[in-house]
Amino acid sequence: MTDHAAFTACYRRPPAVAVSAPGRVNLIGDHTDYNGGLVLPIALPQRTRALLARRADRRVQARSAQVPGDMSYKLGDERRAACWLDYVQGVTAVLAADRQPIAGFDLFVASDVPVGSGLSSSAALEVALLRGLRALFRLEFDDTALALLAHRAETGLVGAPVGVMDQLVCSRGDEHSALFIDTRSLALRRVPLPASLGLVVIYSGLDHRLTGGDYGVRRAECEQAAALLEVRQLRDVAADDPRIAALPDALPQRVRHVISENARVLAAVDALVAADLPRLGALLDASHRSLRDDYAVSLPEIDRLVDLARDDAAVFGARLTGGGFGGSVVIATSPDQAERVAVAVARAYADAVGLTPRVVLPRLRDFESRP
Numbered sequence: 001m002t003d004h005a006a007f008t009a010c011y012r013r014p015p016a017v018a019v020s021a022p023g024r025v026n027l028i029g030d031h032t033d034y035n036g037g038l039v040l041p042i043a044l045p046q047r048t049r050a051l052l053a054r055r056a057d058r059r060v061q062a063r064s065a066q067v068p069g070d071m072s073y074k075l076g077d078e079r080r081a082a083c084w085l086d087y088v089q090g091v092t093a094v095l096a097a098d099r100q101p102i103a104g105f106d107l108f109v110a111s112d113v114p115v116g117s118g119l120s121s122s123a124a125l126e127v128a129l130l131r132g133l134r135a136l137f138r139l140e141f142d143d144t145a146l147a148l149l150a151h152r153a154e155t156g157l158v159g160a161p162v163g164v165m166d167q168l169v170c171s172r173g174d175e176h177s178a179l180f181i182d183t184r185s186l187a188l189r190r191v192p193l194p195a196s197l198g199l200v201v202i203y204s205g206l207d208h209r210l211t212g213g214d215y216g217v218r219r220a221e222c223e224q225a226a227a228l229l230e231v232r233q234l235r236d237v238a239a240d241d242p243r244i245a246a247l248p249d250a251l252p253q254r255v256r257h258v259i260s261e262n263a264r265v266l267a268a269v270d271a272l273v274a275a276d277l278p279r280l281g282a283l284l285d286a287s288h289r290s291l292r293d294d295y296a297v298s299l300p301e302i303d304r305l306v307d308l309a310r311d312d313a314a315v316f317g318a319r320l321t322g323g324g325f326g327g328s329v330v331i332a333t334s335p336d337q338a339e340r341v342a343v344a345v346a347r348a349y350a351d352a353v354g355l356t357p358r359v360v361l362p363r364l365r366d367f368e369s370r371p
Contacts, residue, residue, distance in 0.1 A: 003065070007051040007108040010063050015051035015108070017135045021127035022047050023113035024120045024169040025201050025330050025361070026321045027178050028287050029265040031295055033163025035222050035258045036184040036235035038265040040191070041165055042199070043173035045363060048111035048124035052132040055104035062088050065110035075104060078157060084109075087125050090153030095133065098149065102137045114358055116207030118327025122158070123166035126150035144186060147171040161219045162323075180269050184235060194275035198338035200331040200362070201321070202346050204305055205355035208327030215323050218295065222258065225251040234258040250296070257294035261287060281316025281332050288319035297324025301353050305329050308348045312341055328360065338362050 007015045022043040029039035055061070062071040062085055071085045076096065078089035088107065095102055107129070113121040130146045133139060141149065150167040154160045164183055173179045177190040193199075226234050228251070229243055237244065239259045244252050264283045271280040288306050292298040298320050306329055309318035314337040321330040333341045339362050346357040 003049055003051055003108065003110050006065060006110070007053075007106075010108055011053065011061070011106045013053060015106075016053040017132045018049065018051045019128055019131040019135060020047040020049040021124045021131060021170045022173065022175070023124045024166060024173060025199070025328070026165065027199075027330060028268045028283060028319070029165075029261055030287070030291060030320070030322060030324070031218060031222075031297070032235075032258055032261050032265070033165040033181075033183040034161070034219055035163075035226075036233035037258060037262045039163075039165045039181050039183060040178045040265050040268055041169040041173060041181070042178050042193070043169055043175050044113065044119060044201075044360065045175055046112045046114075046119070046360065048109065048113055048121065048128045050125075050128040050132045051108045052136050053106045054136060055106060057104045059104045060088065060092065060107065061105075062107040062109070065108070066115070075102070080157060080159070084125070086158045087122055087153065088129060090157035091126055091129050091133070091150070093157050094149050094152045095139075100137075100139050100141075102133055102139070105133070105136060107132075114203050114360065116326070117203040117358070117360065118208035118322025118324075119201070119203070119360065120166040120170055120322075122154060122160070123150060123170045126153050127167060127170040143171045144168070161216050178269075178272060180265070184233070189269075191269055191272050194272060194277070196275050196334060197272075197277060197280070198333045198335035198341075198362075200309075200333060200338050200342045200345070201328055201360040202305065202309075202331070202342065202349070203328045203358040203360055204302055204326060204349070205357050206299060206301055206326035208323055208325055214297070214325055218254065218297065221251060221254045225255050229255075235262065239263075253294040253296075257290045260290055260294075264290075277316045277332060277334075281318075284317030284319040284330070284332055285310070291320050291324060295324070299324075299326060301355060302326070302329065304352055305345070305349045305357070308352065309341070309345045312345065314341055339364065 147167040180189040316332040318331040
């Protein structure tokens with residue numbers, strides 16, 4: 001059944017608006033965005049789709065192709081429900097706070113961005129919904145403002161202490177270029193991907209979660225370090241600052257990751273422009289070591305997936321991508337080797353750890369059925 005037919009079956013009328021937004025994979029630059037730093041993400045071909053129609057009252061009726069059951073709430077009565085509806089409620093709450101004039105609506109959501117994969121399924125939903133509401137109610141905000149509204153929705157009612165990278169790339173990114181973002185100034189630069197680069201993205205089968213837990217602990221550690229170093233954000237710390245070594249507990253390692261990761265983002269931009277794939281691969285490898293050792297956000301299964309990728313002679317480099325504690329890895333290879341690498345690495349990983357991976361890039365519809 002098509003999305004249009006599904007909406008019509010749910011609500012007994014056709015949708016007035018149909019929009020979508022992509023997921024994302026971060027090529028390099030993780031845990032830098034909430035420190036005022038630099039990131040280099042890419043939009044994925046997988047998208048979240050939102051279909052909407054106005055209602056005559058103040059209610060929001062929401063259904064998902066992925067999660068059974070009807071969801072409903074009244075505008076102005078948003079409250080956390082600990083399910084996917086929180087992202088919808090977060091969006092309508094920030095629109096109300098911004099005095100954006102909306103009324104009730106019916107919503108149908110469908111997505112092929114894997115949930116829990118660390119590939120921004122939540123940001124894709126928020127951005128798609130905001131695009132739909134902008135069209136449905138003729139709201140006036142541009143794509144960057146839309147991303148900032150989506151970010152407020154996730155950090156507000158949803159309660160995920162994320163930076164702004166995900167929403168910006170889901171709103172402004174594309175599949176053919178990396179989006180170099182200065183998350184402090186919000187300056188954006190599109191960096192075309194060289195034709196000699198093939199990207200592989202594999203979801204590990206371990207769900208990645210942003211709300212609560214160790215992700216929030218890492219952000220709090222960064223804020224503590226910045227306060228002790230008397231700077232606004234860790235973006236402002238020099239690599240040779242002698243005070244770093246005197247920080248307590250694991251804070252020196254956390255600071256070292258942020259500083260070195262920002263430098264790697266800049267170097268990765270240069271490597272892409274020069275189509276220097278060995279250099280890019282070395283940066284990906286170094287980023288993973290930093291995320292594993294200094295920032296402590298990897299897991300043994302993720303490390304095994306990265307190591308299996310690196311064992312392939314056609315791979316330039318590989319790293320954990322996203323917030324960590326599960327999720328996905330990104331692998332740099334050549335376009336003619338991408339499909340073979342994806343299948344071989346995913347199969348070897350499944351055999352080694354007993355989890356079921358998913359190849360996200362390249363898109364292999366029949367991956368599970370291959371001998």
